[in-house]
Amino acid sequence: MEIKNVTVFGSGVLGAQIAFQTAFHGYTVTLFDIREDLLEDAKIKFEQFKLLYQQDINADAADLDAAVSRISFTTDLSLSVKDADLTIEAIPESIEIKKDFYNRLGAVAPAKTIFCTNSSTLLPSQFATETGRPERFLALHFANYLWKNNVAEIMGHAGTDPEIFKEIVQFAKTIGMVTVPIYKEQPGYVMNSLLVPWLMAGLDLYRNGVADAQSIDKTWMKTMGADLGPMAMGDLVGMSTAYNVTQSYYQGTGEEVWKERMDFLKANFIDKNKFGISTGEGFYKYPNPAYKNEDFLK
Structure with a gap:
């Protein structure tokens, strides 16, 4: 056809x-x-x-x-x-x-x-x-x-x-x-099988108080030569998508860590209308997020 x-x-x-x-x-x-x-x-x-x-x-x-x-x-x-x-x-x-x-x-x-x-x-x-x-x-x-x-x-x-x-x-x-x-059904295909753990690693560092969003992104961007870190990428993907992903993984695996991530996103972002770029605020504020500043990596 x-x-x-x-x-x-x-x-x-x-x-x-x-x-x-x-x-x-x-x-x-x-x-x-x-x-x-x-x-x-x-x-x-x-x-x-x-x-x-x-x-x-x-x-x-x-x-x-x-x-x-x-x-x-x-x-x-x-x-x-x-x-x-x-x-x-x-x-x-x-x-x-x-x-x-x-x-x-x-x-x-x-x-x-x-x-x-x-x-x-x-x-x-x-x-x-x-x-x-x-x-x-x-x-x-x-x-x-x-x-x-x-x-x-x-x-x-x-x-x-x-x-x-x-x-x-x-x-x-x-x-x-x-x-x-x-060739075989895989949650997250190839792309998100690689991307989701990276995003979740950033979220875990943030929600557990290990480092702030800017420090997490600076570390990744500087050491890997990347344009975006996981927190900025989270804002780009959008918190509603991130929330739905954590909910899906929790329903699929039953692992408590996915529920903790899901609850954190809901309480700190979804309920506060901080959906990322689409609403002007997520981990960063838009339209001029800190990671776009010329001196961000200095």
Whole structure:
């Protein structure tokens, strides 16, 4: 099947990026979210992406305008998938939310449509049944700033059709991704199997009073030559995602340390509306966080 029409569910940090990158590479894209104001926020993000694409990958302004023209917006689930060949879901990292969503999506999507989830930590098999088409369901996971950190991880489950798996690997290549096929279900794929322990190590140092956020990040940035430390990355990823990840790991493992992390994030960030960059405060205050100061590493 030739993929032409792609629907992206969720206009948050990664959903907006996935929609823009897919449209930039010539596909017709529909972006769905549950509220109009969220879609309006995505339109603002797209204007920011234009500047970043020019700056980071020397993209042509006319091509960027054309990409935006290929994106439509809707809060109507049925309408969003009426012509969809492929859907990519980037909604909150909650098994209950995803199960409910796929139950509704499976009832309205055409039989031809392939379903992909961008879930960071959940396994496709955990909600494959709810899709109503488990053989046409798999994970397609992207990195943040995907136009330059252009890695896509493709992970099926035991019931995924191998031909569908190959088709999504090929699709990911057509939108400029370096593809990483995952041959066995793994929570966190390759990327987050490496990233989550790093983020949690930073969080543990912070919540246990070992060091403050700036010291933790300075140590990592200076010794590893990195642009960001784990605390700044936490703000970028967002506290709601971090919270959902700790909740998911706690539910999956039952280990008390995940509950402690989850409770700490809720009490100190979620309940105080400190969601990171999106709300102007997390470990740092925005739009001018300390780690961007020229003398931060001095």
